[in-house]
Amino acid sequence: MTVQHSDSILIREVGLRDGLQAEQRFIPTEQKVELARSLAAAGLQEIEVTSFVSPRAVPQFQDAKEVIKILGHPGNVSYSALVVNLRGAEDAIAAGVKELQFVVSASETHSQKNVRMSISEALAHGAKIAALAKQNGVKIRTALATSFGCPYEGFVPYDTVYTLMEKLFAMGIDRISLGDTAGLGNPKQVSELCRGILSRFPDAPCSLHLHDTRGVGLACVLAGVWSGIRVIESSIGGIGGCPFIPNATGNIATEDVVYMLESMGLATNLDQEKLLASAVFAEKILGRSLNSKQLALLKSRHCNN
Amino acid sequence: MTVQHSDSILIREVGLRDGLQAEQRFIPTEQKVELARSLAAAGLQEIEVTSFVSPRAVPQFQDAKEVIKILGHPGNVSYSALVVNLRGAEDAIAAGVKELQFVVSASETHSQKNVRMSISEALAHGAKIAALAKQNGVKIRTALATSFGCPYEGFVPYDTVYTLMEKLFAMGIDRISLGDTAGLGNPKQVSELCRGILSRFPDAPCSLHLHDTRGVGLACVLAGVWSGIRVIESSIGGIGGCPFIPNATGNIATEDVVYMLESMGLATNLDQEKLLASAVFAEKILGRSLNSKQLALLKSRHCNN
Secondary structure: OOOOOOOEOEEEEOHHHHHHHHOOOOOOHHHHHHHHHHHHHOOOOEEEEEEEOOOOOOHHHHHHHHHHHHHOOOOOOEEEEEEOOHHHHHHHHHHOOOEEEEEEEOOHHHHHHHHOOOHHHHHHHHHHHHHHHHHOOOEEEEEEEOOOOEOOOEOOOHHHHHHHHHHHHHOOOOEEEEEOOOOOOOHHHHHHHHHHHHHHOOOOOEEEEOEOOOOOHHHHHHHHHHHOOOEEEEEHHHOOEOOOOOOOEOEOEHHHHHHHHHHOOOEOOOOHHHHHHHHHHHHHHHOOOOOOHHHHHHHHHHHHO | OOOOOOOEOEEEEOHHHHHHHHOOOOOOHHHHHHHHHHHHHOOOOEEEEEEEOOOOOOHHHOOHHHHHHHHOOOOOOEEEEEEOOHHHHHHHHHHOOOEEEEEEEOOHHHHHHHHOOOHHHHHHHHHHHHHHHHHOOOEEEEEEEOOOOEOOOEOOOHHHHHHHHHHHHHOOOOEEEEEOOOOOOOHHHHHHHHHHHHHHOOOOOEEEEOEOOOOOHHHHHHHHHHOOOOEEEEEHHHOOEOOOOOOOEOEOEHHHHHHHHHHOOOEOOOOHHHHHHHHHHHHHHHOOOOOOHHHHHHHHHHHHO
């Protein structure tokens, strides 16, 4: 894969999963499905729609099986699910998921708090999940959480990330997503880590999952893209964050990422008007204003009319 | 001047001018002065505090003379003023201003709408203002508005900017500020234009004055800094915008720029806690929440305590 010099960027939508997991109020299944379909209609080809976790831990995803079943497998889009352990992976595959993402933390403390496992245990689960996925013809991806810093342990050394990535690719992982779970990354760090990764794993697919907790989310996306990363994960309307980290709200809004990339001449192959309509719908089902600059601009246009 | 490789960035604060000019309600002189002094206490060395324009055009600055007089000339900070014509420059110099900034647009239509002059007329005024400033030992700077695009004319060719800069430097202008008046710039454009400028005028001081209208403000700052620009203009709390351009609200918040640069190891020599206190004070005197990520984080910390 020689994506570094391409002028097109793949956007992977995570709002329905990373966004909704922080939502206290249960969003009805049919609204989740409608949002997923509107995102697909805007051209998104990869949409993470749910998580197979304990309904006690995250009640929002008690309808994971149903969401996957209703959405099915249209040809133009992959509706995927997150899992944090082998049990979740088994459930997801049984439900018909064709693309799985599981989580490994780059920090021991965050790993314990997030999935109640050590990094080694999470990797062992990961190896079993990867094997299970391969047996079932399911794509398998990994979110490497806290790649850019841990709220408990601070800076995560680049070598820690490289070593974990090596182990994950050795399991046959299709793509690794570098997660800035607590929004601690800065553009210099993103640039250095991405360049380090692409020099060590030039053919290995990587994506960036950055948060805008401290306002530098889009600057970090820019740093990643300029370093050669060609897959960016974002959340419609900017909904979400990690419920296990205080103040880690603020995913990057898909429509803001797309505006920036398209303004620079990088093709996302997405329909910006339809994306904005999806963001408006996300606001409607969540019943509040979302943190997206494109939504703010839309509202100010309406005020002036 | 060989600033390109330095690890320190000068922040020029414009909130009291570019911020307040969009405020309908008159802010009492003593509050303006208190805000200016709190910004200086945070370490800001260049603060644009007012504008010598017709009080009918911008009633907010009817106290320009008084603000300048009260603030005086402490050794550690330069309190400057904006002017749009020769009359304003004469008034400012008479009031004791030691650093002036005047505006030239890079687009004819914006020039007419903003200062009711053609670009040529604005340049002619500029030459007289520059001569007057030099005679009086006053520093003279220029804001080159709409350098990254005009809301009426669209994209502004790089050559238009280069040609205007050449004319301005020939007048003896001390520094040129490239203004993204309508927030139309993108990081690729900022990078290309800044690199083009620094290759043509390697010794000439330039600053960037970017707006966050479309959410890419900090990404554009990053692009500028990575291209070698070492002076960034921003507004405490992100207050402001251009009152003559619809929806051009959203200056970049000083505290957000400073967070990003410092997180990357670039020194601003500013006290981030004191800056945040200034932003809180700005919210207090404006009577509303301002659009700054650092302020939002501060509030969410308070909520959790």
